Amino acid sequence: MATKLIEIKGLTKKFGGLVAVNDFSFHVEKGEALGLMGPNGSGKTTVFNLVMGDLKPDSGEIIFEGKDITNYPTYQRVKAGIARTYQVPRPFQELPVIEDIQMSTIPDSIMGSFRGRAMPLEKVAKIGEDVGLKEHLSMYPRELTMGDLRRVELAKALATNPKIVLLDEIFAGLTVAEIGELDTLLQQRRKKGLNFIVVSHDLKALAPLVDRVVVIHFGEFIAEGPFDKIVNDERVKAAYFG
């Protein structure tokens, strides 16, 4: 069991009469990159929101590094080592990129914040450069392209020093070249021991990145396994094309 970094058991979430996620379970091994696939509206983002604590599950539990974090508020999950990016980037509109990233490094204590224990700007800039934002650090979000905004999202997630990052549709709306760059970047990070859960309906981009794929459809678990096997699975095909 010690090999499981995060384990989701029997997660269920209802919105009124609509069952968004139904008895959904999966886990991520240490050192693994997991793909979470499913057609539009199948509940992928809801699962992320549940894992991050933005939503409260109706039932089920979330276990991270052996601890039950189901009732943790979001910030405690982040402190424990989970970070996410948003499907639609949500930068702070009134802050330049570098301060936006620095926000993720501010300690969660009033006195600590006064003593300036946020990461110094040079180090923040390093994180930004790593994701390829060197030229954009002093820009405001309204001046950036979609690709750059996704990089900012990623930099913000990485700045919290996470053990696992939840990437929500990180490739949506990007050019092929941008996807390639991001892919490379994520691969590098993985080598340094970072774990991912990647949500995408873009199968091609997922392929080189993930070790294993979990498929969700109408909030229910459909299949799991290596990427190649999954794409040929009948139920998955049915979900995507039927």
Add this chain to the structure above:
Amino acid sequence: MIRRLRWWLIAIAVMCVLPLFVPLGFPVSVIRLLVMGSYLAIFAMSWDMMSGHTGYISFGHPFLIGLAGYVTAFLSHQEGFQPPHIVLPLAVTLPLGVAAAVGGGMLFFFPSMRVRGPYFALVSLAFMEILHRLIIAVRPEFTGGDRGLPNLPSVVMGAIPNYYLSLGLMFATAIGLWYVSRSNVGNVLKAIRMDEDVVEASGISTYRFKRFAFLLSAVTAGLGGVFYTHYLASINPRRAFSAILLLDIIISAVIGGMGTIVGPMFGGYFLTFILEYLRPYLFGQWRLLAYALVAIFMVIYKPKGFYGIAQDVASWFQTRKRRSAQYGY
């Protein structure tokens, strides 16, 4: 530290020497106005700490101010705390008033922070209205009913001593809040205004930071409230919970520039002066109408307020290159 505070020191120096010119013909009426302006500035900054920074727009700030004012008023007024008729000295009632504001804020306002946006504004307004009604209706002999409590003791007498008192309070509040606003705490609070969920997702307890902002706001509102009450030396429900005071506070903060502390401070003085400046020229209601028109114009066309205007001016001289140089990249 001195370098960062140099503008404050200059401002304090200028304001402190003003009364010295009174014997030379500097009008005392302006000193009086500055006292009123200082208190409005304190309230506006207090509002800004809670609402301008975190985006939880409070429509009930007079609740905190009025609560503090009423506690110190009915403990210290001539006939005393009924029925035992105990008259407490100001040294006791002032801190009790501040404590009441903090306590009332923490008991009533803070739990309301569970709801956001207009809902929070509504709840805070509701608290203000309920307190207003209760003060009139429940045991009027205790609160003075709708007549209020007149003839309260003063902390200091006269325009100039009151000027220094209000100025001291104002600058203490301003520098304190400005320091908070400039620190990482201020950044977190402003980020909460922009997108609270994302701040949570950065591993920061927004609850903790909001509570801190709220505490600061309540303390400053309470401080301002008790001294303001004793400066005016009377209190009554129509004044303590009036829509005019509420609007003055919000408009000062909005036209000064929300979330900047310096902006609302300026806004407080500006509003006090513009209202008095219009008095000789516009008859009665026309003056209030003109003031409301100016306010709505500012809100619609310059939502970032004077601070935003100042930034626009500054950005004329500051190209993006300079901006990058600021961060070294």
Add this chain to the structure above:
Amino acid sequence: MKKKGLQKLGVLISVVLALAIVLPLAGGCTAGAPAPEEPWKCGYIGALATDVGRSSQRTTQIAIDEINAAGGLLGRQIEYVEADSTEEPLEGVKAYEYLAEHHKVDFIVSGCIDDVSLGWMPRLLEYKIPTLDTWTSAIRCIEIVHDDYEAGGKAYFMPHMNDYDQGAEYVAFANDLLAAEMGWDTMVLYYEDTAYGCGVAEWVRDEIGPGAGIETLGEVCYDIGTFDFTPVYSKIVAYDPDFIFHICSVNCVPPSAAYVEMEIPIPIFGVNVAACSAEFWDDMGGMAGGFNATMPPPTIGLEWDPVSQALIDKYKARWTDRPIFPHFNGFNAYQGIYHMVEAAERAGGFEPLDKWVKEMEKTDQILWRYGGHERRDDLSPTGQDIKWQYYMYYGPDHDYTHSCVLDQTGEHGRPGGMVMQWKLEKQDPLEATVGIIHPERWRNTEFVFVPWIPEEKRIQK
């Protein structure tokens, strides 16, 4: 491009605003100290959007113009300045400070309501500027004057009766008219929940039993924000009294209108400030017929003494908008300013304050019905002129320091009430069609019951 334009606009705005703040500062600096030949300054403070505020504002102007035309006070003209209190206590304090500090006025005339006056009382104690408060009758104000007389309260004068004196007047009226003439002996005390309403009610409650032998069956107190009077009147009707004693000053139209709309079968008497206004008919939407109100003597529906008549003529010639006829506080303000100015003439100015206050306390003015300031028996049809109004300020030894005895009998005894009633139909669209029904000697119309009062509820004697 657009952004540049906005920036320019921003700079323009900031420059204008900066000027807006600096200019009055500069203006204030040049004003300097007043030279001795400069005019006296009279400040007016009051709500300029209300009838009562405008009444005293306008009669103040008339009085000052008259004094100036007659050569001024001690050879110096009087300059009139005003500040709107907008009926807001906070604005009231600011307005008072504005008059005192910016204009450095020599004396102040106020038309403020109770809580506004109480709001600036501490400022009065601080500045010690002679102040004439023509509207509020709050006993709390008088208490402050009495208790803090030396601290500055002595600068305050109230040229009309305070709450308690008025209460005494209403008790007397109940005794004279309601008990003696009508033969009624039960009532319900019905008053609004304001400083004034409670203050007068307190007196009436204590005195009306022993004083007039009228039993109070119950009390109904209502909030001035009340908009539905059905439950209130239901309560009153349930007591089944001979009459209702109503006391209201701030919001009189709503309860009066509800009384008509509900056709309450019980006669209503008492204090109804709105009914003393010439606009009452229109404010009621044409439903004012039959309403009566007890009030101090200068009232609509009366034949006037020459002094008041001259004031009314000037008023009507100068202003045609609302209020078309001054409220009674307008007359008080007019007389009060003359008291102040005459006291200043005797004392050689408003400084030193003590001297002026001493002179002011000596005010002893009789207004004669036919002769005005002088007794003119020859003008009176009966061959004897009548003391119409009597102004005298209580001194510091009296509990009601600096409020006024307004005793139209002139016998220094209890003041008598005067009751006016609106005719059932308004005859002249411009003039108020009201008459005086009490006391006997000035009665010019017969009291009529509104038609829905049943026969058995009418006069019982």
Add this chain to the structure above:
Amino acid sequence: MEQILIQGALLSGLYALIAMGFTMIFGVGRVLNLAHAGYVMVAGYSYFWATYMMGLPIVAGFAIAIAVSTGLAVGTYLGWVRRFLNDPTIVFVSTFIFALILEHVMTLAFFRENINVPPIVVGMTQVMGCPVSNNLVAAVIASWACIGAVLFFVRKTHMGRAMRALAMDRRGAIISGINPDMVNLTTWAISGALAGVAGVFWGSYTFLVPSLWVLPLIMSFAIVVIGGLGSIEGTLAAAHIVGFMETATVLAINDKLRSVPGLVIMIIVLLARPKGLFGR
């Protein structure tokens, strides 16, 4: 007890009418229009001006009141609110100031004295031993007629369906070809017209004074929050909860605490169930 029931029912009908326009704007545009109660006040004055001062017939008075309040609502929307639909704070603050501007203008035009509007229907009726003014009954019948008309409009017409679509899913509605600007404008106009009717009846039920807007505004707040912002059915139910509570408080406890129970319920509802009792 009977009195609480009767008075409560009548008061609730008027409250529902005022709160209805308020909640429609929020439902469709996601902004709170605090000037709404200001339109109610101005409509009351317009009616009084037309019928009493100008001597026009009652129908003309209604038409003028509705035209004025609709004009104000449309003017507010086209004037600036349209540009700030994504910034509720600015709409919130600016419409509050606008209500104050309306108060000042009315004070300048009609002074601050209370004015009684002659009842539209005269007389009193005894219902279960309690006096009830016919005027109020007429007002409540008219309120229900207006509410019914609005419900019909929202459910059965194309524009009404577009409003509901916009309220439920903004993006989806825009994709399916709804012009949000037009729908918003219609909503504001309808809301203004409702304020006009409400103004006439509220004015004739109570009295006219330039600060008339404050109490209806606060009560509308409480009602729409309790009912769930944007929900018409919720508003109807909540108007009755608040109306009955208020009447009971006035009759049984203290008429100075009139607005308190509604506000207390509102706070409890907001903290326990922020979407309101009937909110989605």
